Amino acid sequence: xxxxxxxxxxxxxxxxxxxxxxxxxxxxxxxxxxxxxxxxxxxxxxxxxxxxxxxxxxxxxxxxxxxxxxxxxxxxxxxxxxxxxxxxxxxxxxxxxxxxxxxxxxxxxxxxxxxxxxxxxxxxxxxxxxxxxxxxxxxxxxxxxxxxxxxxxxxxxxxxxxxxxxxxxxxxxxxxxxxxxxxxxxxxxxxxxxxxxxxxxxxxxxxxxxxxxxxxxxxxxxxxxxxxxxxxxxxxxxxxxxxxxxxxxxxxxxxxxxxxxxxxxxxxxxxxxxxxxxxxxxxxxxxxxxxxxxxxxxxxxxxxxxxxxxxxxxxxxxxxxxxxxxxxxxxxxx
Numbered sequence: 001x002x003x004x005x006x007x008x009x010x011x012x013x014x015x016x017x018x019x020x021x022x023x024x025x026x027x028x029x030x031x032x033x034x035x036x037x038x039x040x041x042x043x044x045x046x047x048x049x050x051x052x053x054x055x056x057x058x059x060x061x062x063x064x065x066x067x068x069x070x071x072x073x074x075x076x077x078x079x080x081x082x083x084x085x086x087x088x089x090x091x092x093x094x095x096x097x098x099x100x101x102x103x104x105x106x107x108x109x110x111x112x113x114x115x116x117x118x119x120x121x122x123x124x125x126x127x128x129x130x131x132x133x134x135x136x137x138x139x140x141x142x143x144x145x146x147x148x149x150x151x152x153x154x155x156x157x158x159x160x161x162x163x164x165x166x167x168x169x170x171x172x173x174x175x176x177x178x179x180x181x182x183x184x185x186x187x188x189x190x191x192x193x194x195x196x197x198x199x200x201x202x203x204x205x206x207x208x209x210x211x212x213x214x215x216x217x218x219x220x221x222x223x224x225x226x227x228x229x230x231x232x233x234x235x236x237x238x239x240x241x242x243x244x245x246x247x248x249x250x251x252x253x254x255x256x257x258x259x260x261x262x263x264x265x266x267x268x269x270x271x272x273x274x275x276x277x278x279x280x281x282x283x284x285x286x287x288x289x290x291x292x293x294x295x296x297x298x299x300x301x302x303x304x305x306x307x308x309x310x311x312x313x314x315x316x317x318x319x320x321x322x323x324x325x326x327x328x329x330x331x332x333x334x
Contacts, residue, residue: 074134
């Protein structure tokens with residue numbers, strides 16, 4: 001198989017590239033040159049944000065599969081997909097479950113109502129959910145039933161450049177009492193970037209197309225198991241202080257951002273952690289245990305010398321130390 005990875009140097013794109021190389025595939029990485037590409041790939045450089053002219057390096061090549069993780073202007077997906085439609089067999093677009101109209105009820109399958117979406121011709125500064133839907137529409141317009149839409153949710157694992165799991169690992173590594181958002185038995189739904197990568201490659205080989213919710217089954221792990229795994233792999237003396245959601249919300253703590261991964265019970269929790277994934281799992285999606293994801297992410301962080309990459313277009317996450325100190329002294333944590 002000949003893979004064209006649009007990106008391929010960070011997080012999900014890098015996981016796809018590594019997985020394809022591990023299978024002995026011929027891999028071409030097209031990127032802006034801001035980060036080193038993995039060894040063993042053919043490297044093409046260009047800037048999708050400059051329009052069709054930025055894709056000049058792609059002229060003339062042919063591939064069995066294109067994987068695209070773009071989350072910015074839909075027009076960048078449009079230009080790439082149109083350019084490659086006659087020279088690539090399959091186009092896999094890594095989308096998001098944010099494309100479902102909010103609030104997405106628990107158990108919502110792929111045919112649930114969607115956001116209106118931006119036009120495939122839209123430029124930058126489009127809200128994330130609309131941009132992702134616009135990217136889907138652009139991929140479908142160019143590739144039709146040769147396009148796969150992988151609607152991922154929370155993505156974790158080595159290489160994460162958003163900061164969610166790395167923040168929890170860094171915080172537990174510091175030790176001492178740690179505010180842990182309750183309840184500990186709250187189920188989580190996510191995917192390891194490497195499991196997503198493997199499924200994308202398998203799906204292309206099978207010729208799958210259309211939309212798939214590509215995350216674990218609801219309750220694949222719990223908030224308690226995730227944070228206990230963080231304490232265990234860091235080997236610290238951290239003590240988890242489980243704190244009631246009401247106490248956290250009253251203190252102004254923002255779910256998902258101040259305390260990454262966590263959402264209190266309600267519409268947002270149902271949307272992110274209780275989606276229907278029957279279709280993807282029937283098509284072969286397999287998710288590794290959370291302990292493996294946590295341990296491998298910690299090992300990856302250790303190899304970086306303490307500097308974890310962070311996407312400049314995403315805000316920093318994590319609870320302010322002063323806020324945590326106040327909460328540790330408040331009733332409601334134990």
